[in-house]
Amino acid sequence: MISGDDCPLGRERTDKLWEISKQYCEREGGSHGPDHSERVYFTALSLGRELNARLDILAAAALLHDIGRRHETESRGAVCHARKSAEMAGPILEQLDFAPADIESIQQCIRSHRFRGRERPTSLEARILFDADKLDSIGAVGIGRAFLFAGQIGAKLHDAEIDHRKTLAYSNEDTAYREFQVKMSQVRDQMLTAAGQQLARKRHRFMEIFFDELNREIYGSEL
Secondary structure (H helix, E strand, C coil), X not given: CCCCCCXXXXXXXXXXXXXXXXXXXXXXXXXXXXXXXXXXXXXXXXXXXXXXXXXXXXXXXXXXXXXXXXHHHHCCCCCCHHHHHHHXXXXXXXXXXXXXXXXHHHHHHHHCCCCCCCCCCCCHHHHHHHHHHHHCCCHHHHHHHHHHHHHHCCCCCCCCCCCHHHCCCCCCCCCHHHHHHHHHHHHHHXXXXXXXXXXXXXXXXXXXXXXXXXXXXXXXXXX
């Protein structure tokens, strides 16, 4: 259950969407489990308040944005999870009596939230969801997720002495530091809102400090 009173959709609708989201995302688990959707929900609402966005659209889109991810995983990338999630969200929202125009707005947010997706976010709410989802991949949470993923695939703890551009994803060289070098360090420049950019700069700086310290501790240069 989404804790607290932060429910622009009302308690009943919020609880129903959260249970649906949790059911799908628990199957995926790991760094894209239900806790990811919950964090994106609160980040999106925080950004939405600052930018005067439709919080009801944001809330629904955030809770449902990853419900189709299992299809992408099982197809090894042949299915785009953003488009699949938007498709799956339609009947769910209809059953909860969302207005047709709002359903389309929510689906557009979901379809365009993917980092490498073909559809670019156009509405304010879509840009906010995009930023909220990406912000969860950087900073302290992003580092934690990167180490969680590395552990799941059996990667090393750290390896800063190799050229990460020549390493392979999903291998034992796919460390959290590789994730930072190849992906996380690029997120700061992808933000679509001014508020998102400000948060991304702060979180990016924390990652630089963390990995600098990790290098010093592992390679003996902290003395």
